[in-house]
Every structure is written in structure tokens, then in C-alpha cells.
Amino acid sequence: xxxxxxxxxxxxxxxxxxxxxxxxxxxxxxxxxxxxxxxxxxxxxxxxxxxxxxxxxxxxxxxxxxxxxxxxxxxxxxxxxxxxxxxxxxxxxxxxxxxxxxxxxxxxxxxxxxxxxxxxxxxxxxxxxxxxxxxxxxxxxxxxxxxxxxxxxxxxxxxxxxxxxxxxxxxxxxxxxxxxxxxxxxxxxxxxxxxxxxxxxxxxxxx
Amino acid sequence: xxxxxxxxxxxxxxxxxxxxxxxxxxxxxxxxxxxxxxxxxxxxxxxxxxxxxxxxxxxxxxxxxxxxxxxxxxxxxxxxxxxxxxxxxxxxxxxxxxxxxxxxxxxxxxxxxxxxxxxxxxxxxxxxxxxxxxxxxxxxxxxxxxxxxxxxxxxxxxxxxxxxxxxxxxxxxxxxxxxxxxxxxxxxxxxxxxxxxxxxxxxxxxxxxxxxxxxxxxxxxxxxxxxxxxxxxxxxxxxxxxxxxxxxxxxxxxxxxxxxxxxxxxxxxxxxxxxxxxxxxxxxxxxxxxxxxxxxxxxxxxxxxxxxxxxxxxxxxxxxxxxxxxxxxxxxxxxxxxxxxxxxxxxxxxxxxxxxxxxxxxxxxxxxxxxxxxxxxxxxxxxxxxxxxxxxxxxxxxxxxxxxxxxxxxxxxxxxxxxxxxxxxxxxxxxxxxxxxxxxxxxxxxxxxxxxxxxxxxxxxxxxxxxxxxxxxxxxxxxxxxxxxxxxxxxxxxxxxxxxxxxxxxxxxxxxxxxxxxxxxxxxxxxxxxxxxxxxxxxxxxxxxxxxxxxxxxxxxxxxxxxxxxxxxxxxxxxxxxxxxxxxxxxxxxxxxxxxxxxxxxxxxxxxxxxxxxxxxxxxxxxxxxxxxxxxxxxxxxx
Numbered sequence: 001x002x003x004x005x006x007x008x009x010x011x012x013x014x015x016x017x018x019x020x021x022x023x024x025x026x027x028x029x030x031x032x033x034x035x036x037x038x039x040x041x042x043x044x045x046x047x048x049x050x051x052x053x054x055x056x057x058x059x060x061x062x063x064x065x066x067x068x069x070x071x072x073x074x075x076x077x078x079x080x081x082x083x084x085x086x087x088x089x090x091x092x093x094x095x096x097x098x099x100x101x102x103x104x105x106x107x108x109x110x111x112x113x114x115x116x117x118x119x120x121x122x123x124x125x126x127x128x129x130x131x132x133x134x135x136x137x138x139x140x141x142x143x144x145x146x147x148x149x150x151x152x153x154x155x156x157x158x159x160x161x162x163x164x165x166x167x168x169x170x171x172x173x174x175x176x177x178x179x180x181x182x183x184x185x186x187x188x189x190x191x192x193x194x195x196x197x198x199x200x201x202x203x204x205x206x207x
Numbered sequence: 208x209x210x211x212x213x214x215x216x217x218x219x220x221x222x223x224x225x226x227x228x229x230x231x232x233x234x235x236x237x238x239x240x241x242x243x244x245x246x247x248x249x250x251x252x253x254x255x256x257x258x259x260x261x262x263x264x265x266x267x268x269x270x271x272x273x274x275x276x277x278x279x280x281x282x283x284x285x286x287x288x289x290x291x292x293x294x295x296x297x298x299x300x301x302x303x304x305x306x307x308x309x310x311x312x313x314x315x316x317x318x319x320x321x322x323x324x325x326x327x328x329x330x331x332x333x334x335x336x337x338x339x340x341x342x343x344x345x346x347x348x349x350x351x352x353x354x355x356x357x358x359x360x361x362x363x364x365x366x367x368x369x370x371x372x373x374x375x376x377x378x379x380x381x382x383x384x385x386x387x388x389x390x391x392x393x394x395x396x397x398x399x400x401x402x403x404x405x406x407x408x409x410x411x412x413x414x415x416x417x418x419x420x421x422x423x424x425x426x427x428x429x430x431x432x433x434x435x436x437x438x439x440x441x442x443x444x445x446x447x448x449x450x451x452x453x454x455x456x457x458x459x460x461x462x463x464x465x466x467x468x469x470x471x472x473x474x475x476x477x478x479x480x481x482x483x484x485x486x487x488x489x490x491x492x493x494x495x496x497x498x499x500x501x502x503x504x505x506x507x508x509x510x511x512x513x514x515x516x517x518x519x520x521x522x523x524x525x526x527x528x529x530x531x532x533x534x535x536x537x538x539x540x541x542x543x544x545x546x547x548x549x550x551x552x553x554x555x556x557x558x559x560x561x562x563x564x565x566x567x568x569x570x571x572x573x574x575x576x577x578x579x580x581x582x583x584x585x586x587x588x589x590x591x592x593x594x595x596x597x598x599x600x601x602x603x604x605x606x607x608x609x610x611x612x613x614x615x616x617x618x619x620x621x622x623x624x625x626x627x628x629x630x631x632x633x634x635x636x637x638x639x640x641x642x643x644x645x646x647x648x649x650x651x652x653x654x655x656x657x658x659x660x661x662x663x664x665x666x667x668x669x670x671x672x673x674x675x676x677x678x679x680x681x682x683x684x685x686x687x688x689x690x691x692x693x694x695x696x697x698x699x700x701x702x703x704x705x706x707x708x709x710x711x712x713x714x715x716x717x718x719x720x721x722x723x724x725x726x727x728x729x730x731x732x733x734x735x736x737x738x739x740x741x742x743x744x745x746x747x748x749x750x751x752x753x754x755x756x757x758x759x760x761x762x763x764x765x766x767x768x769x770x771x772x773x774x775x776x777x778x779x780x781x782x783x784x785x786x787x788x789x790x791x792x793x794x795x796x797x798x799x800x801x802x803x804x805x806x807x808x809x810x811x812x813x814x815x816x817x818x819x820x821x822x823x824x825x826x827x828x829x830x831x832x833x834x835x836x837x838x839x840x841x842x843x844x845x846x
Contacts, residue, residue, distance in 0.1 A: 024387055028221045035388030046582040070469050072462035073386040076543040078565030093576050096569035099561045113579040118619050118791050121577035132572040156814055
């Protein structure tokens with residue numbers, strides 16, 4: 001049984017849901033089963049957004065058994081093979097889903113919640129966030145994804161495609177780059193720019 | 208092509224639970240659809256509206272409220288057209304009157320009621336368990352567990368509705384409505400029925416006096432027929448196992464339970480999966496439970512299946528302990544972790560170390576993070592209106608809240624919102640409270656869609672009782688909170704089509720409101736003056752219409768990209784006194800704080816700013832500069 005679970009998190013408007021949709025459509029493209037619930041309450045209103053992406057595929061000769069290959073809409077605690085977080089503090093907030101082998105991709109640009117803005121709470125320093133994340137797993141990879149997109153493409157529109165490239169480079173995704181790019185071509189305008197962004201993500205991650 | 212319109216049986220597409228419900232209706236040859244939008248079920252309506260081109264004969268509408276939507280579906284059913292009405296769980300309170308009668312009278316063509324429930328109230332003011340309604344409405348309930356079942360059960364519900372002559376409910380919680388994954392398509396019907404025709408049926412449709420009693424009996428007999436047939440319908444099934452501890456579960460919780468049992472290494476437990484939670488068949492429950500030592504019922508909220516199962520087992524003379532809400536909470540949302548943790552305690556089966564480690568570390572390392580409570584979007588007119596209200600009143604008023612995006616005004620920085628319960632709770636509660644309190648300024652809020660949903664009767668009452676209140680109608684032209692469905696005041700659709708908006712001012716005049724003012728929210732100083740004046744008048748019902756289209760819809764409608772702007776707002780560092788009016792009091796997310804070696808500053812993030820101009824208008828130091836770089840006939844954002 002091939003089984004790979006990804007938790008994507010971010011803030012409303014950052015594209016966490018779209019990122020999950022690309023990864024799920026890639027599964028349909030390849031004939032894998034995929035499932036995963038989303039938390040979208042408060043989307044576009046500075047609320048927390050998460051997307052569960054759960055790949056499942058029977059290997060040759062395997063017989064379907066719902067007890068042995070369970071796939072509800074939610075990844076259990078400690079169950080994420082990969083986390084992609086578009087915001088640093090949200091990665092830590094969702095640490096509950098990480099295990100010692102999880103691969104974590106974190107965008108380093110902090111988005112300040114209202115509680116911090118009005119001075120009631122403090123946003124933890126990035127170093128603290130990363131140190132704490134490393135207690136969950138050694139596989140924590142922090143990248144300036146916003147900055148990479150802005151510097152290379154003069155906009156923030158490529159952050160998700162860059163993150164996809166990083167996911168492909170650092171994780172053992174059961175979907176191929178070709179499938180992901182084919183979905184990106186169908187879903188987003190300006191495929192050439194997105195292909196470059198994907199390649200940039202891969203290069204940066206492997207760099 | 209919209210994948211939901213594909214007629215390729217057996218093909219797998221990616222679908223949301225809500226999409227699967229849409230497809231289920233298509234496969235059942237539905238002809239009429241109505242809804243009032245509400246999370247988590249809103250996308251069902253959007254799904255049908257997006258299919259207008261492929262299925263032009265299907266009538267699909269966003270109705271003014273759930274009561275009207277349910278009546279519409281009942282009318283279509285009586286005309287012989289399969290119909291569906293959808294709502295969120297609290298919408299059932301509004302539709303309940305209609306649906307009680309729909310149970311009595313029965314249907315002609317299948318009538319399916321889809322309820323999007325919200326255990327955990329992540330997008331709601333309540334998490335009520337609507338399943339209990341069925342004990343007196345007599346409406347059967349199907350509870351799909353997966354995206355596939357969401358489609359299959361919906362299609363099946365039409366057939367059951369016709370066979371048993373009752374409207375049938377499909378109950379889908381938010382974690383199913385918003386689950387996105389593989390869906391295997393079935394066949395679309397070769398022919399969709401063309402139009403309907405009413406056939407008189409006075410013994411059923413004239414639900415009066417003795418006829419009403421006869422209908423009541425008929426509905427109860429229909430439920431008993433269905434109850435008797437339940438074991439043969441294939442909606443409930445047993446996952447066989449040799450264990451002596453058994454489980455009964457439904458909805459998404461069935462999949463959570465199977466995953467939790469697997470995590471605990473319990474691979475032999477028999478599980479009765481309930482697909483139809485009302486009515487339940489005594490024999491089916493009894494034959495599952497008879498030989499077991501104990502049965503756990505795993506379901507969201509208030510133990511509807513547990514309640515029925517205990518009674519049915521008692522009547523069957525079976526004394527197996529049935530445990531449900533004593534172990535699994537009757538409030539909030541269940542998930543794999545919670546079920547696994549509770550069962551681990553109950554059955555003395557250890558959680559896998561991977562889970563305990565993650566939960567332990569998370570408590571230690573992530574327990575103290577600042578919360579994200581949500582805020583108005585950048586460029587939202589409600590933010591500007593709320594800022595003006597807070598400044599004009601100095602929060603010295605009673606603030607009567609209501610349901611919509613503006614409910615966020617209960618949070619910082621505004622905190623000008625004293626209650627929220629159901630739709631129309633603002634002016635409705637305020638005009639009663641005013642009979643008891645004196646000398647207080649009362650400001651009630653209502654959005655355009657909420658006002659038309661059920662706010663008008665409350666306002667008429669307030670006028671007739673001469674209540675002293677200021678009602679602010681936040682008219683942003685859309686049902687924004689639930690994902691931008693059209694509202695009665697939508698004047699231009701996203702594709703540019705002119706709509707037929709209701710004339711709010713004409714309506715207010717006709718119900719006797721003589722004091723009506725309009726503000727453009729981004730003109731902060733002018734808005735504050737109008738609010739102060741309305742308060743100063745002090746007597747009678749005064750209405751202020753804050754009129755400005757939702758910024759997100761405005762942006763989508765004109766497809767503006769950041770490079771297209773001809774206006775720029777910038778903070779002049781020399782003039783900025785760091786007084787915090789824009790950064791904290793207005794709280795616009797596009798205004799940011801930057802730490803630098805030479806000292807911190809506030810700046811406006813160009814890629815995020817939607818050029819509403821509110822900060823420019825409110826800055827007392829004239830530190831927010833407006834620069835126009837070119838003129839274009841396309842106009843500018845905002846006022």
C-alpha cells in the first residue's frame with residue numbers, strides 16, 4: 001500500500017487550498033486515490049487554513065481492506081509525512097501532526113495576527129519557531145519563499161508553485177513532476193512562469 | 208468542461224463533498240434547486256449555478272431565506288419535478304415550519320433536503336444537532352461518510368423520497384462538505400424531465416382539521432414502512448469482526464473510528480455502519496448487538512443514534528451495555544485523535560508512540576502561540592464603517608450584533624458588538640430591550656442579505672413600537688461571509704450582467720422609517736459626522752445605509768491586478784507620529800510595521816493595499832499621502 005500524507009497550512013488568501021488542490025489533481029492524473037478535508041473557516045479573513053492531502057494506492061496483488069488502509073479526511077496526530085507551511089508560526093501551531101521522519105517546508109515570512117498587532121501578544125522570533133520545530137523532526141527546511149517569488153517574478157503569485165517544486169525535491173511524493181506541472185498548466189495562467197517557479201523551488205531546495 | 212457535467216460513468220474526478228452532492232442530484236435527474244447560502248453547504252448552490260450552461264433546464268436559485276427555499280422545493284415536488292433544498296444546520300430552524308408540513312403532506316416527485324452541519328461551530332453561531340428534528344418531522348436521515356457516499360446517498364435519497372412518500376434529509380458535516388478527493392462518477396440520466404404540472408390532491412395538500420390528522424398518521428406509517436425495510440436498503444452495513452466489543456457509527460466518524468481502531472491495533476472489532484440514522488430498525492440493531500459484551504456508539508453531537516439504539520434494544524429485550532456520550536463528548540467535533548484517545552482509555556489499548564510523542568511535544572512547544580482570530584479583509588468597507596462607529600460613539604452605546612462578515616466587529620480592534628445569536632438578533636432583540644432600558648444609545652447592525660432574510664419584520668415592529676435605535680445596514684451587495692453569493696441588493700453580477708436590486712430606501716420609506724441617511728464608508732470623516740448626527744437626534748428609528756461593494760467582489764468584477772492601479776498610498780515617515788490610528792485602531796492588514804536599524808516605521812504594503820483610501824481620510828497628521836500616477840477611464844477603487 002502506497003500511503004503518503006501531507007498537511008498544508010497557512011493564512012486565508014495565501015493559497016493553501018489551491019496548493020492542496022494541485023497535489024490532489026496530480027493524484028487523479030496518475031490514477032491514485034486521494035482524500036483530505038480542509039479547514040477554510042475564516043478564509044480571506046486572516047483565519048487559519050489547512051488542507052489535508054492523503055494519497056493511497058494499492059500495490060500489485062493487494063486486496064482492498066478498509067481496516068488496513070484507513071483514509072478518513074483527517075491526518076492523525078504525528079501522521080504527516082510532509083508539512084508545507086506558508087507561514088512560520090503556523091508550522092509550529094500544527095506541530096501536532098509531525099513525527100521524527102516528517103519533512104517540513106516553511107515559508108519564513110511572518111504574517112502578524114491582530115493579537116500581536118494590538119500589542120496583546122508577541123510573535124515568537126523566527127529562530128525560536130525553527131528550534132522548536134526541529135524538536136519534532138530534523139527534516140525542517142526554511143526558505144524565503146515570498147522573497148524568492150518577489151525577487152524572481154516581481155510578484156507573490158508564484159509562491160505556491162515554488163513551494164510545490166520544493167515539496168517535489170525534498171519529499172517522496174507519490175506523484176511525478178510531470179503530473180504536477182500538467183495540473184499547473186490546466187489550473188493557472190502563464191504556464192512558462194510557473195514552470196520556472198517550480199524549477200526554482202526544486203533548485204533552491206536541493207541547493 | 209466542468210467535470211461534474213461529464214457523462215463518463217466509472218471515471219474518477221476530484222470533487223469536494225459538496226460537489227458530490229451536486230452530482231448526486233444530477234444523476235437523479237433533479238429539476239429544481241433552491242438554497243440560502245450557509246457554510247459549510249454554500250458550494251452546493253454555487254455548483255448548480257455554475258452548471259446552468261450544461262443543464263439549462265434545471266432551475267437553481269439562491270432564495271431570500273431557508274423558509275422560502277424549502278417552500279419552493281415543495282412546490283416543484285408537487286409539480287412533479289425532483290427538487291433539492293440545501294441549508295446549513297441553523298437554516299433548518301427557519302425551514303422547520305415548512306418541512307414539518309412537507310412530512311405530513313408527503314411529496315409527489317422526490318424532495319431531498321441537504322443539511323450542512325457544523326460540529327465544533329467553526330463557521331457558525333451554534334452547533335445544534337438537527338437530526339433530532341426528525342423525531343417529530345418524520346423525515347428520514349441519510350448520513351454519508353465519504354465523498355463517494357455523498358453522491359451515491361444523495362441520488363438514492365430521491366428514490367427513497369418517492370418510494371416512501373416523504374422528504375428525505377441528507378446530513379453532511381463540514382468535514383465532509385469540505386473534504387476534497389476522488390469521486391467515481393455514475394451515469395447521467397438519458398432524459399431529464401421537461402417541466403412539471405400540478406395535479407390536485409386535496410386530501411393531502413389541504414392539510415386542515417381532520418385532514419391534518421390523517422396526514423399525521425400517514426407520515427408516521429410511512430416512517431414505519433421505511434423502518435421495516437431498512438435492513439434491505441444497503442444503507443447500513445456491518446464490518447464483520449470476531450471481537451466482543453462492537454461499535455456503531457455514522458457519517459465521517461465511521462472513517463475516523465476505523466482509523467482510530469487501526470492506530471490502537473484493534474483489528475477484529477465488529478462495526479455497524481449506519482447510513483440511515485432515522486428511522487432505525489430494531490432487528491438490525493439487535494442482531495448486531497445481541498452477542499456482544501458492550502457496544503460503543505461513535506457519533507457527533509448529542510447521541511441521536513445512541514438514544515434510539517438504547518430504546519430499540521430495550522424493547523427487543525437485549526441488555527447489552529451501550530456507551531456513547533458518556534465517553535465521547537456531546538459538544539464540539541470528534542476526530543481521529545479524540546476517538547483514539549478516548550478508546551485507548553476505555554479499552555486499555557496504548558496509543559502508538561508516534562501519536563503520544565506528537566501530542567506531548569505539541570503541548571509543550573506550541574501551546575503558547577498568539578491566536579489568529581480573523582479580521583476584516585484588506586479594503587473591506589465594514590472595517591471603515593466600524594472604525595467610524597467606534598470613533599463617533601467612543602464605544603458609548605449598546606451594540607446589537609447580527610450574522611455576517613461584520614460579526615467580526617466583536618473582535619479586536621473594534622469590540623463594538625454586544626451579542627450575536629441567530630439571524631435578525633440585532634434589531635429584533637434591541638427593540639425589545641428598549642422597552643426596559645432608558646437613555647442608552649442603541650446601534651444595531653445588519654448586512655443586506657441578513658436584512659432581507661428576516662430583518663424586515665423586526666424593523667417594522669421597531670417602527671410600530673417607536674423604538675429609539677440607530678440601525679446601520681451594511682450594504683456590500685453580496686452574501687460575502689459564505690463566499691459571495693448574490694444578495695437582493697446585488698446590482699451587477701460578476702460577469703457584468705445587470706441585476707434587479709431591491710430598492711432599500713424605497714422599502715424603508717414604505718414601512719415608515721422617515722430618518723434614512725447614506726454613507727460611503729471610506730469617507731471616514733463624513734461618515735462619522737452622519738453617525739454623530741443620527742445619535743444626536745435621539746428619537747425613533749433612524750437608519751444609516753453604509754453602501755459600498757465588498758472589496759473582494761469589486762476586485763474580481765473589474766479583474767484588477769496590482770500593476771493596474773493609478774493611485775498609491777504611502778506613509779510619509781517625516782509626518783507620521785506613530786499614533787497607531789491606522790495600524791491598530793483601523794487595523795488594516797496592508798499597513799505594516801518594519802523594524803530597521805535606524806528605527807521602526809509603518810509602511811503600506813503595495814501588493815496588499817486595495818486603495819480604499821480609509822487610512823488616508825482618517826489620518827489626523829496628513830501623513831498618508833495619495834499619489835495618482837495616471838488617469839484612466841476605468842475609474843478608481845472605492846469612493
